[in-house]
Amino acid sequence: MTNTQETSLPIIAITSGEPAGIGPDIILSALSEQSFDARLIVLADPNLLKERAQTLGLSPTIQILSHSTDAKPHQQGVISVLPIYMGTETVAGTLNVKNSPYVLETLKQAGAGCLEQAFDAIVTPPVHKGILCDTGVHFSGHTEFFQAQCRSPHVVMMLATEAMKVALVTTHMPLKDVADAITEQNIRLVVRALYKDLQEKFGIERPKILVCGLNPHAGEDGHLGKEEIHVITPTLNALRAEGMNLIGPLPADTLFTRKYLDNADCALAMYHDQGLPVLKYSGFGNAVNITLGLPIIRTSVDHGTAIDLAGTGKANNGSLKVAIQHAINMANNAKKFST
Known part of the structure; x- marks a missing residue:
């Protein structure tokens, strides 16, 4: 693939979801099982992904990026990460309110990146609304979060x-x-x-x-x-x-x-x-x-955090794969429409 072909591929930001849930699991398994015709960037704590991969018996290559433009076309088993670090360690299946600011920061940076055109779309694994609200911040959902951020x-x-x-x-x-x-x-x-x-x-x-x-x-x-x-x-x-x-x-x-x-x-x-x-x-x-109705593209899975399945290897990544593919298709269509 030439440099021109590489840079024409959309850049898709993937947030990590609730770190104690299955978000990290389905990201690791989905990106390890197949390649996608895009540049995929996971906004996450790389240590979280490495620890969860070890728990799941997976061995992906974790590439740390300094900027979105550093991302290469996705290859099966390679995960490109823009690091956002957690305040405390996470145990799969155990919610910790101290990690809520980390979850909100991943969403904030994903949305800001799209508005600044560093990303072409956002894919969001599930978050736990209750634990986010326990911080004193009213969080009713991804939709409302991005609506407020985009002022839609x-x-x-x-x-x-x-x-x-x-x-x-x-x-x-x-x-x-x-x-x-x-x-x-x-x-x-x-x-x-x-x-x-x-x-x-x-x-x-x-x-x-x-x-x-x-x-x-x-x-x-x-x-x-x-x-x-x-x-x-x-x-x-x-x-x-x-x-x-x-x-x-x-x-x-x-x-x-x-x-x-x-x-x-x-x-x-x-x-x-x-x-x-x-x-x-x-x-x-x-x-x-x-x-729909946002100035950015956002897709998400159709399920929740499944805290009880985190770290077990039993989480189904099918919806995440579909969400990623829809984000890629929508980003490509948006580019065609604007030209």
Whole structure:
């Protein structure tokens, strides 16, 4: 590979996640098992990776970098690290609040690196929200962290597998509050962000989006709820007038069938448990969580820290591999779109 080819490869930052969880395990195993067509940089304490590799019986080559531009194309078994050091030692499976500042620093540097264009995308293994909040810092999730860091007014949560993509109008809220959150403004913000990123980061020239209704049977002409008539349909019609290819509102129990999914690029669900159970049933462990609406690219795994599996060698790295590959694809598409 020539120097020009090497420097054209995207630089993907991978944070290390909760050090007592399976984040280090899945990074070590995934990057040891296969190569990726990108320059991968792990933001982590190299001593953590070396100790966890020894525990897992792995022997990768750990390369310490001084700058992102020093990264070479990823090779199987070689892990390039931009070092960020922990304040105290970590024991696999044992949470330690003293390491929370380290976790937050990895996220901060990853986000700043993307904003400064030192990185082309971020991939995040899982963190433990509780232990981070125990420091006195309110941490509700990666999405909100990067939204605040990027000063983005509105973000969209999407999960994707090879078979489907599902985005959400509302995310983590009680079901009793969902109907009030299905407003013209929220739908407009979500659909516009979703449509834009499907074009720019997924390379889909004219995305076709299936939109769920809120109520059973999409309201049954107002007999099972009127949100479709008064809010969802008029908003979709206005967005269609802007040139967007939107189908719906459709009943969720029929939208998530091959008849519709095989002929669309993404589904938009009104609330968390309307769309994600279907996606996770079809591909849990090999799905990726993607934050849209940011000026940067961020993907993540579809699972938690699995503290009980840390250091056992039993953690599944499938979702991390998919998250890395999606980040690479999205970074390449974004570069093409901008040229």
